[in-house]
Amino acid sequence: MERGLERGSVVFVGQIDVFVKKVISSLIERRPVKDIIEWGVMYSLWPVHLMTSCCGVELAAGYAPRYDIERYGSLPFVSPRQTNLIIIEGTLTRKMARVARITWEQMADPKFVIAMGACAIDGGLFWNSFNIVRANEVLPVDVYIPGCPPRPEALARAILMLQDKIRSQGVKREDIELLERYVGKRS
């Protein structure tokens, strides 16, 4: 500016970071970028390793070579920081419900919950016990799988349904806001 304007040059007035933020937030809402985000989320559903009960055996079978849910784009992982899906495998006792909630709060956004088994839906075998917490009392559940235990195919179906849900409803608005804030900080 101090050197004076040459003819034909473009002048940006205002703060560059505000401008970048606005552009990014409008782009994230638009189709191509939104599609790419959804596509990325859909095929990177990584469940955290949190085995609450006997349904965990079916989960292990589901991700083992015979049923191989990994081919749908879902890979079990260990740390809650590096995962975005929590599968409640069956019974949630009071103590374990607390652990599940803490794990869920540590996970990266956008995050999803699958409640597996009759126990996670309504207590199942332990219905009416003093020590049972239903999964939807502590976590926002996206997909329920009935059965005691559900077969590994049912779990695969749930993963596919969750992908359908992400594709049709998109990633939740608050998650996009979080993403925006993150991107805005970096710019």
Add this chain to the structure above:
Amino acid sequence: MQPTQSSSVISKDSDLEMLLHILENKLQNIIIRLYPDKSGRAIYIEVSPDKIKDLALKLLELGFEHVKSVTGVDYPSENSIEVLIHVGSYLRTLRKYIVIIKTRLDRNNPRISTLTDVWPSSEFHEREAWEMFGIYFEGHPDLRRLLLPEDFEGVWPLRKDFHIRTRKPGEVEPPWK
């Protein structure tokens, strides 16, 4: 084919006969009643709560050296709580049998002498029975909660009047009873 009578099955097991005989001889002044169950592997012994320590010492002498579980059953209509103590042994001759000690306590004030000095393995089981049923074991070295979370609301969750989903507070039986 005639269904096999349970008593005839039991009488074929001469080991059990012998064990019952020995137990009856040893314990006749202490216990109320003694009988085997249908499978012939478990022996029930009914005893009054004040004699339980004598019984425990006698069983220890015989070779039953560890407690497998201590549980309770709540009978609100009879105003009593039944304590069940499963006792087992690692001896070759006795390991296939379980002795189940049954005793009835007053529901308003369930107190019983602890068995930790006879069978140290009953310590944790007694703690569990304490937190679930409120059975007070007199002389227990460390009677506090074992499995329940520290901030658990309400007391004695396995008693029949504990508030659960289908039972209103103060109600004793579930509605379908």
